[in-house]
Amino acid sequence: MRVAIFDFDRTLFPEETFPLLMKHLKTHPQKYRSFMSRILPIYAAYKCKLYPEQRMREHSMRSYISAFGKVPETEVNQFFSQLGSMMSEKLSEPMLARLQQHREDGYYIMLVSGAFQPLLNSVAAKLPFDEVIGTNFHKKNLQYINGSRKREVVHERLSHMEVDWENSFAYGDSYTDLNVLELVGNPVAVQPEPRLLEVASRRQWEILA
Incomplete structure (x- = not known):
């Protein structure tokens, strides 16, 4: 085979996916603020070469999911499905x-x-x-x-x-x-x-x- x-x-x-994820998250202001509060210290450390890129990326993804809090997984999947439908056209x-x-x-x-x-x-x-x-x-x-x-x-x-x-x-x-x-x-x-x-x-x- x-x-x-x-x-x-x-x-x-x-294109890169994460900028679009960020843009889509901005349509949910509370989730966006939660994400930014988690990622900014790590991103600043990464820009100062104090934090490795790979770990920064993984932390970003964890922070992104954490921003959804305790919402049902079906709602999270719907959020990604909306973005995926737009991306599938490009x-x-x-x-x-x-x-x-x-x-x-x-x-x-x-x-x-x-x-x-x-x-x-x-x-x-x-x-x-x-x-x-x-x-x-x-x-x-x-x-x-x-x-x-x-x-x-x-x-x-x-x-x-x-x-x-x-x-x-x-x-x-x-x-x-x-x-x-x-x-x-x-x-x-x-x-x-x-x-x-x-x-x-x-x-x-x-x-x-």
């Missing part, structure tokens, strides 16, 4: 074409991202993904999917299948996506950040600007 693994931010979706046409081609060629197609699971579910509802994996939360217990965790979760989900990695594809934009890109024989750097661009150029990977 061949697989095709897609990242979300700046790959399937051509997906990358080249990535959608690749997605459709992989479907026609019989690939097992995965969307693997650090974005929130209900957001990804909403965006991918009408797309031909076999599996959608994102950052899950249950009673504010966040299971963040990023960096090496992406590779681990891909292996976990495919452990019962015989995968032809050499003829599989992976798409990502960030240096942190290397863990997944290096799994396959056909890695594709999409709008790559400088560090990933340097690696992709040196290794002669396909690059989509």
Whole structure:
């Protein structure tokens, strides 16, 4: 079995997700104020190079979910579904074409991202993904999917299948996506950040600007 693994931010979706999450949260002022009170000290420490980027990102996601307080999970899912519906209209046409081609060629197609699971579910509802994996939360217990965790979760989900990695594809934009890109024989750097661009150029990977 061949697989095709897609990242979300700046790959399937051509922009960063978090600024849109912030904009959407502003429509709920009380939640927005709660989020800002939690994130500002950590963000200030990050800007002063006193707090690592990866931990700052994870803290941001935890703070975002915490801003919802004790509202029912159905309400949280509805919040993300509204945003996902808007984002689904702005997906990358080249990535959608690749997605459709992989479907026609019989690939097992995965969307693997650090974005929130209900957001990804909403965006991918009408797309031909076999599996959608994102950052899950249950009673504010966040299971963040990023960096090496992406590779681990891909292996976990495919452990019962015989995968032809050499003829599989992976798409990502960030240096942190290397863990997944290096799994396959056909890695594709999409709008790559400088560090990933340097690696992709040196290794002669396909690059989509």
